[in-house]
Amino acid sequence: MAPEEIRSAIIDILGDIAPDEDLSTLDDAVAFRDQLELDSMDFLDIVMELRKRYRVQVPEEDYTALNSMASTVEYLTPKMVDVVAT
Amino acid sequence: MISYPRPDELPDDQRVVITGMGLTSPNGNSPSEFRCGLLEGRSGVQDYEVRYFGKTLAGICDFDVKRHQTRKDARRGTRAGSVGIYCANEALLDSGLDVDNIDRSRIGIYVGVTEHGNVETESEIFEIKGFDYDTKFWSHHHNPRTVANNPAGEIALNMGITGPHYTIGAACAAGNAGLIQGLQMLRLRECDVALAGGVSESIHTFGIFAGFASQGALASHTDATKASRPFDANRNGIVVAEGGCLYTLERLADAKARDAQIIAEIVGYGMNTDATDFVLPNSERQAQCMRMALNRACINFDDVNVVSTHATGTGMGDTLEIAAVREVFGESEKTHVNNAKSFIGHTMGAAGALELAGNLMGFSDGVVHPTINLDDVDPECDMVQLVKNQPREIGQVDYILNNSFGMLGINSALVVKRV
Numbered sequence: 001m002a003p004e005e006i007r008s009a010i011i012d013i014l015g016d017i018a019p020d021e022d023l024s025t026l027d028d029a030v031a032f033r034d035q036l037e038l039d040s041m042d043f044l045d046i047v048m049e050l051r052k053r054y055r056v057q058v059p060e061e062d063y064t065a066l067n068s069m070a071s072t073v074e075y076l077t078p079k080m081v082d083v084v085a086t
Numbered sequence: 087m088i089s090y091p092r093p094d095e096l097p098d099d100q101r102v103v104i105t106g107m108g109l110t111s112p113n114g115n116s117p118s119e120f121r122c123g124l125l126e127g128r129s130g131v132q133d134y135e136v137r138y139f140g141k142t143l144a145g146i147c148d149f150d151v152k153r154h155q156t157r158k159d160a161r162r163g164t165r166a167g168s169v170g171i172y173c174a175n176e177a178l179l180d181s182g183l184d185v186d187n188i189d190r191s192r193i194g195i196y197v198g199v200t201e202h203g204n205v206e207t208e209s210e211i212f213e214i215k216g217f218d219y220d221t222k223f224w225s226h227h228h229n230p231r232t233v234a235n236n237p238a239g240e241i242a243l244n245m246g247i248t249g250p251h252y253t254i255g256a257a258c259a260a261g262n263a264g265l266i267q268g269l270q271m272l273r274l275r276e277c278d279v280a281l282a283g284g285v286s287e288s289i290h291t292f293g294i295f296a297g298f299a300s301q302g303a304l305a306s307h308t309d310a311t312k313a314s315r316p317f318d319a320n321r322n323g324i325v326v327a328e329g330g331c332l333y334t335l336e337r338l339a340d341a342k343a344r345d346a347q348i349i350a351e352i353v354g355y356g357m358n359t360d361a362t363d364f365v366l367p368n369s370e371r372q373a374q375c376m377r378m379a380l381n382r383a384c385i386n387f388d389d390v391n392v393v394s395t396h397a398t399g400t401g402m403g404d405t406l407e408i409a410a411v412r413e414v415f416g417e418s419e420k421t422h423v424n425n426a427k428s429f430i431g432h433t434m435g436a437a438g439a440l441e442l443a444g445n446l447m448g449f450s451d452g453v454v455h456p457t458i459n460l461d462d463v464d465p466e467c468d469m470v471q472l473v474k475n476q477p478r479e480i481g482q483v484d485y486i487l488n489n490s491f492g493m494l495g496i497n498s499a500l501v502v503k504r505v
Binding site: 017 | 156157158161162217222223225226227
């Protein structure tokens with residue numbers, strides 16, 4: 001998956017986890033927690049959905065990489081390079 | 087029997103009254119809608135399909151989840167939590183309490199449940215089946231969803247209530263048990279307001295349908311609305327339903343001080359145990375339980391105008407309950423007998439609380455709702471006072487006795503009085 005496809009996949013996941021949020025105005029450079037009402041269980045949801053949908057494992061020591069959209073896409077790009085977008 | 091003081095001679099801070107109601111049932115999402123459904127003979131039972139089990143029938147609620155809950159919280163929580171949140175918010179609004187300024191540390195939440203956690207556990211097992219049962223795909227939400235206090239805890243989270251909260255596991259006596267617990271906590275001054283009653287999400291677990299089917303106790307009928315038929319000769323089992331009903335309870339002194347609407351006073355209750363069988367009821371113990379409630383209310387059997395029965399539509403259960411009702415009430419012409427499950431099915435943990443709600447408006451309109459689907463009354467279940475198919479105007483209703491019984495031989499009866 002290309003970075004823009006990974007971003008789209010994360011938006012889909014966020015749409016399910018935080019259905020009350022307006023994701024169209026998300027600023028990729030700003031931490032998710034500073035613009036969305038997300039708590040630790042929500043971040044675990046992101047990790048779980050990446051595992052379920054794309055078989056991508058995010059080890060606990062890497063959770064800080066999921067801070068913002070930009071950092072998440074940067075972190076996932078090498079991990080998802082062989083994942084085919086559906 | 088123990089001798090109790092007459093309820094009307096108790097000090098007002100020991101008398102407990104209902105000042106608000108919130109409910110969702112398969113045929114109505116407010117007390118007035120539910121009451122109209124019962125008086126108009128409107129069933130809430132529909133065709134239904136559940137995972138693994140397949141096609142069946144159920145009582146299904148269609149309340150607006152988003153009225154009091156964000157979509158995110160509904161997704162994270164449980165159906166029982168959403169039912170409870172809806173009912174609790176509605177009950178508090180109905181009470182007229184100043185919800186913005188009330189001391190939320192003095193509100194207690196007491197929610198009866200028949201069971202909890204089956205729905206969520208079944209769903210997770212279904213989910214990981216798609217991943218070859220690899221438990222790495224098991225949700226981190228599983229534990230907070232399945233802890234036994236979940237429905238009450240979700241209400242507390244939603245409403246910012248910091249007083250005590252817990253569920254009361256009491257099989258299908260749970261709705262009454264929740265109310266009794268709330269009353270007791272008010273008398274002990276553990277809280278100033280109690281949100282009490284029961285909820286059920288049971289239609290979302292295939293296990294309850296499969297279990298009743300294996301037991302030969304699951305209702306079937308070509309017309310869903312005819313399937314729940316307590317006391318009818320052709321009854322063939324239980325219709326499982328979801329629902330919820332929570333009440334705002336307060337001490338009479340507090341209700342008077344704020345000039346609150348007072349819907350009814352809880353003047354008596356009984357809880358006891360059969361200790362005879364896992365599933366078969368015990369008529370003698372049920373009669374004893376009803377007498378305990380009458381004794382605490384300091385009234386005679388013929389003071390009761392309405393007996394709301396627990397009967398679920400099983401062959402043995404209905405017969406045994408009617409035997410107990412006959413034993414206690416004889417042929418009292420003043421005492422009318424009805425059943426709400428014939429309309430909505432068995433709402434399990436909510437049943438006691440919901441079925442009481444269906445009768446409370448009788449205090450103001452003097453009407454007893456019927457038992458429907460009585461096309462051919464079973465002679466063993468027939469009583470002169472059984473209200474069959476059509477509502478009965480009786481003039482004045484002063485006392486209602488509400489039965490609710492459950493597996494493992496748990497019995498409850500509640501007596502409420504017109505104020």
